[in-house]
Amino acid sequence: MFCGFDIGGTKVLALAVRPEDPTTPLAVRRTATIADGDALINTMTEMIAGLEADCNEACSAVGVGIAGLVDATGVLKYSPNIDGLLDLDIRRRLRAESRRPVMVENEANAAAWAESQHGAGRGARHMALAALGTGLGTGFVFDGQLYRGWNGFAGESGHTTIELSGPEHVTGASGPWEYYASGTGLGRLARQAAARGDFDRATAEAGSVSAIRGEHVHELVVAGDPDALAVLDEFCYYTAVGVANLVHVLDPEMVVIAGGLVEIGEPLVRGVDDWTHRLVFGARHRRRVQVVPAQLGSQAGAIGAALLAAQAV
Amino acid sequence: MFCGFDIGGTKVLALAVRPEDPTTPLAVRRTATIADGDALINTMTEMIAGLEADCNEACSAVGVGIAGLVDATGVLKYSPNIDGLLDLDIRRRLRAESRRPVMVENEANAAAWAESQHGAGRGARHMALAALGTGLGTGFVFDGQLYRGWNGFAGESGHTTIELSGPEHVTGASGPWEYYASGTGLGRLARQAAARGDFDRATAEAGSVSAIRGEHVHELVVAGDPDALAVLDEFCYYTAVGVANLVHVLDPEMVVIAGGLVEIGEPLVRGVDDWTHRLVFGARHRRRVQVVPAQLGSQAGAIGAALLAAQAV
Numbered sequence: 001m002f003c004g005f006d007i008g009g010t011k012v013l014a015l016a017v018r019p020e021d022p023t024t025p026l027a028v029r030r031t032a033t034i035a036d037g038d039a040l041i042n043t044m045t046e047m048i049a050g051l052e053a054d055c056n057e058a059c060s061a062v063g064v065g066i067a068g069l070v071d072a073t074g075v076l077k078y079s080p081n082i083d084g085l086l087d088l089d090i091r092r093r094l095r096a097e098s099r100r101p102v103m104v105e106n107e108a109n110a111a112a113w114a115e116s117q118h119g120a121g122r123g124a125r126h127m128a129l130a131a132l133g134t135g136l137g138t139g140f141v142f143d144g145q146l147y148r149g150w151n152g153f154a155g156e157s158g159h160t161t162i163e164l165s166g167p168e169h170v171t172g173a174s175g176p177w178e179y180y181a182s183g184t185g186l187g188r189l190a191r192q193a194a195a196r197g198d199f200d201r202a203t204a205e206a207g208s209v210s211a212i213r214g215e216h217v218h219e220l221v222v223a224g225d226p227d228a229l230a231v232l233d234e235f236c237y238y239t240a241v242g243v244a245n246l247v248h249v250l251d252p253e254m255v256v257i258a259g260g261l262v263e264i265g266e267p268l269v270r271g272v273d274d275w276t277h278r279l280v281f282g283a284r285h286r287r288r289v290q291v292v293p294a295q296l297g298s299q300a301g302a303i304g305a306a307l308l309a310a311q312a313v
Numbered sequence: 314m315f316c317g318f319d320i321g322g323t324k325v326l327a328l329a330v331r332p333e334d335p336t337t338p339l340a341v342r343r344t345a346t347i348a349d350g351d352a353l354i355n356t357m358t359e360m361i362a363g364l365e366a367d368c369n370e371a372c373s374a375v376g377v378g379i380a381g382l383v384d385a386t387g388v389l390k391y392s393p394n395i396d397g398l399l400d401l402d403i404r405r406r407l408r409a410e411s412r413r414p415v416m417v418e419n420e421a422n423a424a425a426w427a428e429s430q431h432g433a434g435r436g437a438r439h440m441a442l443a444a445l446g447t448g449l450g451t452g453f454v455f456d457g458q459l460y461r462g463w464n465g466f467a468g469e470s471g472h473t474t475i476e477l478s479g480p481e482h483v484t485g486a487s488g489p490w491e492y493y494a495s496g497t498g499l500g501r502l503a504r505q506a507a508a509r510g511d512f513d514r515a516t517a518e519a520g521s522v523s524a525i526r527g528e529h530v531h532e533l534v535v536a537g538d539p540d541a542l543a544v545l546d547e548f549c550y551y552t553a554v555g556v557a558n559l560v561h562v563l564d565p566e567m568v569v570i571a572g573g574l575v576e577i578g579e580p581l582v583r584g585v586d587d588w589t590h591r592l593v594f595g596a597r598h599r600r601r602v603q604v605v606p607a608q609l610g611s612q613a614g615a616i617g618a619a620l621l622a623a624q625a626v
Binding site: 149152 | 472564
């Protein structure tokens, strides 16, 4: 079996999978993210041993998907979402500790690979995945190959500018796509609507305007609240601006919407699809790109990492 | 020999080249662009015969680079820069008229291919080309292959939104990269500066604020005029916003600046390079992308088209 990790800003997910059927893991472990290199490597090593014990089988190789800039040698160069992690040579150190071959990849790239092989992207020639979570990550599969770029940093599309005179993001950039098209962005839109008096049910549910989060939009969309649907439509518009940008640059056959927010489901995906089609240049003269929900849920990154590790050995 | 065409909004350039030495054409012909499908195909057929007569050699195949959305079967689906051309099956019709194999490609894609094989991009693993002309076209070569996308429409990056609340472009879109990073955009920035009283020499040279064009900026940059350098710096900033967006999405090793504006030379390319480095996410943690000028000048599109035709037969 192969182990796949997904290390995000808040949690570490580890799976034991077989490459021929990776979507039904043999074992699953979770812990909170540790923003210290030594402790993280130790914890991951323990989790590998734990997964081996869980399924009574040795791990042949380890794949790691992690939020941030991962270079081609498996070094995490920079991860603004995981404090304190800078120039961490995950591949070399985890290989030394776990005594297993290790492959490291950006988590959205890993998720894109999983969806292309076993999820929503099967059969698409060129696929882009946009993972809407706390932040926004993207990954690309072109002609059946994961596209990594020169440094291994391709797919950092959340940092593309869509509103140059827009507000400053946590990264210091003005108006990047991620500022709008993320859970953080959805919560902000909801609070702005509530502050205008246009989202009273959310204010009531959360207790105050400032306590409103993306989750309240999700709940109230499910309940059919018209104000929540209006906030979601605004969110879909901003998301689609970046999706249309990717369509202009890459002309993919399919854009897979992934990440925690995809749990909102049909209203989100349909909204992004509608706005994308309205925003794409020459839409009447081209085949319509498919905007579809991810199928592998929150395990996509870990599954993709395990598959890439299996491929590499 | 092989014929290569570049069909832009104003002129048609046709070259006769040998694939082993495409940068020194055997013969060159030019005419004004004809925004009528039948007349354009007839004129191109005559130009092929003319090139054959010029070098006393038969043409083995024809490559066509053209501004607009060209699909994988060689149909020009939509070209906002060439009025009246819509759903023109260039490949089939020119093949029937000229009795030669024909390959049709977007002109910026063709230019990217030429620069990657015989120009600035030699040796770069992943290369993006941005052609700053009347409009803005881009093309990509990944791992030694021209990247075309699903429909053949990849590289329409001029239509990516960089300023969502920005002014409406001729395409109807708000604040696309091309609105700023093009000859049209440079002229507009210069007129805005002149209207503020910040570019008096250009007003004097042009006769009036409204008569100022990008060419005046070019001349006055060469003359070392500080106001012209300030306008150019603003232009480089806007251009670099889109270049940085491409770096975030694609992580190329090299970005080649092409198109008519590259004749401004070093001040333009250095300005775009400086701003790109300031705008790129995690710049201190990544190898610095090279921003370099194109080497094949205005013939790149036609050369690339001829090379692609030679490759296809």
